[in-house]
Amino acid sequence: MSHLDGNALAGPMAELFAFDITTASARCSGCGAIAVVATARVYTDAAGTVVRCSGCEAVLATIVRAPDRVFFGFPGISAIEVRS
Amino acid sequence: MAVFTRGFTGRRREQDSRLPPGQTKVDDWPVLSAGPSPRVDTETWEFTIRSESGPPHRWTWDEIHELGVEDITTDIHCVTHWSKLDMAWRGVSLDLLFEDVETSYDYVMAHSYGGYTTNIPLDELLDGQSWIAFEADGEPLGIEHGGPARLLVPKLYFWKSAKWIRGLELMPDDDPGFWEQAGYHLHGDPWKEERYW
C-alpha cells in the first residue's frame, strides 16, 4: 500500500508539540537508526495514522483521532532530539 | 472554532436500521492499511495456538482446511464507521481448533504475520463466534484484506479480526494489542460503541 512521509505529520503533531517535529531526529527502537522524522513512512489509510521507520518498518508512533480527543503513541521511539 | 464548510457533505453515508450506532452502510470494501502487507505463501503458512500448558498446536494450510470449512454470512463493522451487511465468508470455526487446547486462561492475543496484535476474551472466540477465514465474497482473501487467512470475529469491531493471522496465544490478563495500546477500546463491542479508551 502507498504511504506518505513524515512531512505529513507536521499538522497532526502540532497539536502535541509546540514546534515542528518533522526536522527533529528520532531513534528507532527496532533497528537503532537515528533519522529525521520527515523521512519516516506515514500510513494514513488505517484506523489511525501509523508512523514507521524507513529502515526497518518498525512502528515509531501512532495517532488515533476520536471526535473530542487525540491519542498520541510513541511505541518505537526511545528519544527525540530537537535542536535549538 | 470549526467553520461549517458551505456545500460539503463528505461521501454519501447510507443509514440502515440493522447498523450499530454511528455506523454507515457501504457497498465497497475499504482497505485499511497500517503498513506494508506481509506476503505469506500457503506452502509455508502455519497457524499456531499456544497455551500455558502442553506443546503448541500447529496446523499447516492443508491441515486446517481438513478440519472442515464452512459458509458464514455475517455483518462486519469497522471502527472507522463503515459496515458491510450480509457478507459471505468461508472459514474454519475456532471451536474445531480449540478442541484439544487445555487452558485456564481467559484471554487471547492474536498474532499476525508482520507483527500486528489484538486481544480478545476467549469466551467471545468460542461457541460459533469466530473463524479463521480464507474467502470473502466468493473469492480467496486478497492480500490487502488479510489474505491468505485472517481471524474473523464479527461481533467485535473489525480491527479485532486480525489480518494475516499467524497464531493465538492464551494469556491470563486482557493485555492490549496494537490498536488497544494506541487508543482503541480493550473490548470493542460495536453495539455499545466501545471505540476508544
Next chain:
Amino acid sequence: MIRRGRAAWHVGTVREARPETPSARRIVLDVPTWPGNAAGQHLDVRLTAPDGYQATRSYSIATSGPDTLLELAVDELPDGEVSPFLVHELAVGDELDVHGPLGAFFVWRPDETSSAPVLLIAGGSGVVPLVAMARAHAAAGDPTPFRLVYSVRTPDDVYFEKELADAAASATAPLRVDYIYSRVTGRLTRDTLAAVAFPVSAAPQVFVCGPTAFVEAVAGWLVDIGHSPTSIRTERFGGT
C-alpha cells in the same frame, strides 16, 4: 529552536478559484491572520459538514513570504472525498479552516549560505512547493543556480506555467526548467534525469515532490547516479 511563523488554525476566504489544468484548480485564499510562510511549506484544509463530519487534507502553498494571500493548486482525485469539492463546489467568498504554516523540512530559503546549486524534481501536482521555491529564488534575486525537472503527462497538465516562465527569465536568479511530457515523449527515466540534472560533482541540494511511487523511483535513481542521500529531501503526495 527558531520559531518562524508557528502553526495555528486560521480562517481563509476564497478570493479566486479558476481552472489550472483540465483536472486541477488554482485557489487563492485571503488569510488575514497568516504569519507568513517559507517556500515549500504546506497547510492543512479542514472541511466540516453540517452533521459535524470532518475531513482534512494537506496542500502545498505555491507562494511564500509575508503575504497573507496564499495560492494553492488542487488536483481532483477521481474517488476523492475532498478534492472534487474543492475543484467543483468551492466558490469565491467561501470560508475554509486552514492549519499552518506547516513543514520545516521540505523548505528552501534564500538567506541560507550555501554554494551548492539546487535541483528541483516534480511529478505532476508535486510541482506546487517547488514553484514556491522557484518564485522565492527569483523574488530574492538569489544567484544560486536552480534547475527544475518537471514531469507531467502533457503540456495541458502543467501547473503555474507562466509563473515558471517568468522565474526562468530572471536575469539575476538563474533557473532552467526541463519539461518531461510523459504521454508525449515518454516517462522520466534514470538516464533522462541524469542528462538534465546537475552533475554529482556539483553536489546539489535536491528536492523531489510528487506521488509516492514517483518520489521513490526518482530518489532511488539519484542515489544510483551517485548523489548523496543526505542531500535529497522528499515530499510524497498521496495517490499512485
